[in-house]
Amino acid sequence: TQLLEQSPQFLSIQEGENLTVYCNSSSVFSSLQWYRQEPGEGPVLLVTVVTGGEVKKLKRLTFQFGDARKDSSLHITAAQTGDTGLYLCASRNTGGFKTIFGAGTRLFVKA
């Protein structure tokens, strides 16, 4: 069974700082998704990466998929209080329904 390990588990930073969170596995991902979950809500998809070495940008968020497709990172530039939330990575087997989630990184951005 593929496991996704996320680090750090918890991160508290000041507004304006940069940060990076990581998602790692011992297995190769067919694709990887990043979600953000705000308190009292369900996860919302941010991005899907499918190609090794791929980099995707979403405003101040930069997502990178490792060349070997075993790891991924999410970098946030100049964090804002609205970035506060639980960041989850997830992977799903090709053609299947079962999505595996990491335990998440809980980010708190202080004003």
Next chain:
Amino acid sequence: ETGVTQTPRHLVMGMTNKKSLKCEQHLGHNAMYWYKQSAKKPLELMFVYSLEERVENNSVPSRFSPECPNSSHLFLHLHTLQPEDSALYLCASSLRTGGGTDTQYFGPGTRLTVL
């Protein structure tokens, strides 16, 4: 109407009660999912329905019983639960019936507390 709705948002029940969670999606999707989210643990997939047929049952105890009467509605019937079943129960839907890039849309969840 927002994409995926869940009712109730909060539920407190005793171990001998019977209750049901409801999920409705207004996105025209073919697949629906139940997940359990406990503190400090990854989301756990419980059940998947594709075109109203159950295609995944992830070793869930029989005290949880899903029902999918049509492609827009999904229920989770609960009976004789244990305190360790207290968690956030999330419903999701997706357009395609599986696939690595299929996007799941989540509801806000039902916060369940079992006394």
